[in-house]
Amino acid sequence: MEPKTKVRWVDEKRVYVETPQGDDFIVGFQNESLYQCQRQTKWFQVDKFLASLFDKYYKGDASVIMGEINRQMLINNVGLIFSYYSFDKESVSKERVRIGQRIRELREAKGMDAKHLAFYADIDAANLCRIESGKYSVGLDILSKIGYALGMKVDFVEPKH
Known part of the structure; x- marks a missing residue:
């Protein structure tokens, strides 16, 4: 099933996240390794995995990004969220x-x-x-x-x- 949350790479360290609730974020990773892995392998899709985590855990409270979403990324050996930035719709x-x-x-x-x-x-x-x-x-x-x-x-x- 395709995630409802949309995630696109902005650059080698950051993704742009659009949630179904209408909230937008830039999520930053520590380095380029996740981007490089996704480009080199078809089965390792960080953007889709992150989108599924947002679908499951994000309900409008941004604290879950550094909390449960980051925890799930670590548990699944995907990587670590280093930072995030929330957008105002008029930003x-x-x-x-x-x-x-x-x-x-x-x-x-x-x-x-x-x-x-x-x-x-x-x-x-x-x-x-x-x-x-x-x-x-x-x-x-x-x-x-x-x-x-x-x-x-x-x-x-x-x-x-």
Whole structure:
């Protein structure tokens, strides 16, 4: 059965969690090992396992993330949750993560690594990584450069509700 909670990798150490209750979190792991394991093996799906734990234990109280959910990850030898951040529905950070994820998706679909995209967009590679991970807000000028380098146009869209 597919979990109701949605979990997507933001970068090698963090996942974005959307619960059926409408709460959103960034959950951080200690290092990149869980991400690497998931990429290298089809049967080890950390995101799906974490989603199933959120489905089972999360009922609106975020304390279960570092409590029972983290405990279940340790019991099952999956890993350790190092940190989490809760989003307000109107949070600008949530939008930064969404934009960063989309840039990464488009870049990977074109078969580009971050260094090449940064070079073609004429921006700093470290800043591109921060944008993709949702740590930096991207202005229209930089977004236009990234879009041009990816062969995409920047368009204004209606917000998701």
